[in-house]
Amino acid sequence: MLLQFNLPIPIPIPCFPTSSLIDMGSFQLSRALLGSRRNWVVRSQASLTRFCSSGVIKGVSDTSSPSVHESPSASASEHAVANASEAILKSRTWNEHQLTADQLQFRSLASDFAENELMPFAAQWDEQKHFPVEVLRKAAGLGFGGLYCGHDVGGSGLSRADGAVIFEALAYADVSTTAYLTIHNMCASLIERYGTEDQRQDFLRELTSMDLLASYCLTEPNSGSDAASLQTTARRQAGSTDYILNGEKAFISGGGAADVYLVMARTGEAGPKGISCFYVDKDSKGLSFGRQEDKLGWRSQPTSSVILDDVRVPERCLIGKEGEGFTIAMSALDGGRINIATCSLAKPSLTFKTPNSS
Template sequence: SLQAGCPVFSDRHLCTLLSLYVLCALCSLLTAAHGLTDEQKEFQKVAFDFAANEMAPHMAEWDQKEIFPVETMRKAAQLGFGGIYVQPDVGGSGLSRLDTSVIFEALSTGCVSTTAYISIHNMCAWMIDTFGNNEQREKFCPDLCSMEKFASYCLTEPGSGSDAASLLTSAQRKGDHYILNGSKAFISGGGDTDVYVVMCRTGSKGPKGISCVVVEKGTPGLSFGKKEQKVGWNSQPTRAVIFEDCAVPVTNRLGEEGQGFSIAMKGLNGGRINIASCSLGAAHACVQLARDHLLVRKQFGETLSNNQFLQFKLAEMATKLVASRLLVREAATALQENRSDAVSLCSMAKLFATDECFNICNQALQMHGGYGYLKDYAVQQFVRDIRVHQILEGTNEVMRMIISRNLLTES
């Protein structure tokens, strides 16, 4: 009966039916469980439930009052989310990069800012687990996996952002200690966290002169700048981390001298998938919010869901979300398998997903009209929280450089 020319259905009726079909299809797409194993679906369900029950009800308050939700994160750690891809012998969950992506996407539907910090914390715990010796792993990882202690990643400096290899924080060895001098900028958790994974210069200029050390809160000579006022990511504090003749035991160095830059970049490959996954969660939530708004908001005597322009926009949003998700999950699999294309795919996933997911959230705000600009509506917070994802973990301009460089040097 939907064939052209059928007298039973007018164009208007057909448009309405197609609208309902698209919205029903979206309900299926938004489960985000396609292609996952039964075990991964269970991880996902646990994370979705935690996001809905423990995070979403508090998301606006955490943002407006700039609360670092320590106890909520410790509850997440009880579910295994404090060291998702850390080895089990030191308290980690021992899951794959794909498992991790699925979990971070689901958690971000409840609060992007908090989930993004959890992702950074997980990256730090993984770096200690992977590049630390047994003594270091046993000292730091159990408390990080339980989130009894929290971690921060310290690479960026006031004068070296994208050009990370030019960092100036120095670490001069004196006996069995390094004496650190310098500062780090834009450090998530700075001042409120307990463990700082710091890239510092122990040798000559360039990446080969950089080493990685773990600095514990309370170390003499370690201090912090003022709490930064940010557009989003307000449930996690951001401060400068300052070293003034800060004495750190040589036993806190991860790997050998000169390996720090390599360690930092390997951490960032996973970090890029993590942050892209957080963008997926925001986009996922915003497509749902937009869909629900279109179904109830009336203009010109009918719901917005009957407007073909908005139907098409919603369809495009859902398509871009699914495409982004597939790319992120492929990159996660490549990194887990240590494939030769992993670095490029991680960069592609971060570039594509953070750009497209921001556009999805921004379009969802537009669909809400004036309501979308009110802080009573969650959509505006998702827009603010994921805007920074196009900047951190390597700007999207740097992602383009990495991708093009790999293409141009292929034999």
Template sequence: MSHSMTTELDEAQQAYREAARDFAQAELAPHAARWDAEGIFPREAIAKAGELGFCGLYMDPEVGGSGLSRLDAAVVIEELANVDPSTAAYISIHNMASWMVAKWGQDSLRAAWGNDLSSGSKLASYCLTEPGAGSDAASLKTSAVREGEHYVLNGAKAFISGAGATELLVVMARTGGAGAGGISAIAVPADLPGITYGRKEEKMGWNSQPTRGITFDNVRVPVSHLLGEEGGGFKLAMKGLDGGRINIAACSLGAAQGALDAARRYMGERRQFGKALSEFQALQFKLADM
């Protein structure tokens, strides 16, 4: 028996794409350049995205999520990135961290945070990278030592998207021995005593999402905030990134399409030597290469 894969979007996916495109044109496109130039984190626009279900794309409907597939989510992220890849990328990261809470959080944690995260009224950051542990994430050193019904966190994270502007941190920390098997995932309220945020990183772009380091100094977090099982956090972190990487690819595709669309429009509007740029063959070749 032969099997064929359809590459066309179904009716529901086309509806998601249109909704995302309309939202992006109305709420992101008019402001994206200013947000980036002035380093504005657009909380109001993200909350409006949440009203459409874009802040809980593949979260469980029981906690207010949209319950979409990964393909559905990628379609939405691609359209948002067409006009504002910076904000689209943060929405992707929020979805990744929020999904982890909804998927592996205890019932009390899901009840306390699920609907606020899926609606975008509260936002999340994904905290894996450290000053000495980037691609080699299994070597992270941030520790979470259990004391009674709390974990005590100590250590530092680096290059965390949304840090200092979000309400929940999904933190990968070492609760056991060396290697991936000693890592756990813990949902940490971002305003707990002992948490401090570094200066906002200076970047070449993506300035509508703040990026900062985070320091944890004897931060006490209830054990009930553990995601999944102790020692299983590295696997959860990688499962989160599985979807996140799909979304970042969709974000890149959307940004590239947006750049192509902008170049095509400009070539039709700009005139030199009595004719539009689009009539010059050398520039047509450049556009074809894009």
């Protein structure tokens, strides 16, 4: 276990801005704005205002309260949170000329959420290995649970570039929780793009709201970088349209906690063309989970093996066609890699920006 998603990016220099990473890619940040995206901002800001007025989120622009940074009675962790929050605020003016007006608003919204809902608790969650599902659902309330999904299924209809801006702002406060959120979004996006209309309508609403959490299951104990050699099988049972899945997946983010598992399994020949993608319910008979992996950091999201022992999956849960699973899995990772890179760059950037960081 040496790599995560084998990121195809150069080793970043300190403070390398994610927005530059986007510029180097094929994204067009200054493309024409869609009305629907503006609606998203309005809806999300309304949500944020609701949170603020109910006292759940305290506005970051409230400068009337005394600074924890200056208070002699503040604890070391309060100092750390205050310093990091200050750095988040400073980050908002960073490279703004490269972002669209909408993206600046997305970032502001995400930064508010990060500062108030993630930053104060991130260290505690990591220490206690606590997976903050309720906070993830609050994030979904702002539209962050289905960033790339259509509005008709509760999604936000945003681009990869928009998502990178949002994830970067969240990861300043908590890389681990944000990284899980990126994987959940990757799964929802996979169904958005490759699912049938029935599958979109059946599966996506509960994912965009994060009432259900999703995991992506490609890696196996004997296939990591060489994912096309995976050995988990999905065989049709004689006289039935159901598939029977057998095998083991390794290092699955959200493993054991997620409600839905997108499993790549072999339905045909050896190699990439024999792989298919399945939507597997956590309650399926024969599905179980190995022990939680112990990690250095990244402990606010669970990581475990996922074991499939004669798990019956109905045909309606095949995503895409038989044999398309590898293409689907790789296409999902095209976005997933950007998001994991974004998360990975955010925290070091914050560290370098935080006052008194050494």
